[in-house]
Amino acid sequence: MAVVPPWTRTKAMTTDEGFHGVSVLVVEDEAFTRMVLVRMLSGLGVTTVHQAGDGGEGLAAVAAHAPDLILCDVEMQPMDGFAFLRALRGGENRRHAGLPVVFMTSRADEDRLAEARACGADAILAKPATPDTLRRALRERLAARVVG
Known part of the structure; x- marks a missing residue:
């Protein structure tokens, strides 16, 4: 499985991972999946991984920790990933x-x-x-920080 999208909003992929100093927020309602993602991210060298169990907790974690990237499940309750992202992109802050x-x-x-x-x-x-898919997602989405 791979990072999909038919569109992109970031710079080209770099070959240097350089994830030291990177902070990632994982917004996922399944505790086991969250734990697996945290371990994979740590194994890739991500320095700090914050966790949230739904979109509402995710918004609070963004405000508290200002991560470099957010990994967000789509299917969550009570606030799903779409509502989380709309609130993040369109909020007052x-x-x-x-x-x-x-x-x-x-x-x-x-x-x-x-x-x-x-x-x-x-x-x-x-x-x-x-x-591998996490590494690719991090490289593609953090290209500006990794190169800089």
Whole structure:
């Protein structure tokens, strides 16, 4: 499985991972999946991984920690990934509106891609994520920071 999108909002991929000093927020309602993602990210060298169990907790975590990138599940309750991203991109506090957001979903159909694009997602990562797909997503979405 790979990072899908038919669109992109970032610079070209770099070959140097350089994830030291990177902070990622994982917004995922399934505790086991969250734990697996945290371990994979740590294994890739991500220095700091914050966690949230739904979109509401995710918004609070963004305000508290200002991560470099957000990995966000789409199917969550009570606030799903789409509502989370709309609130992040359109909220009163514009400071974090431009953070790269990678959606994670097991359903990457055309309707889901269209809604993700409309919300302002930077990419969709097909579940289940693997270290390779996470590495690729991080490289593509953090290209400006990794190169700089």
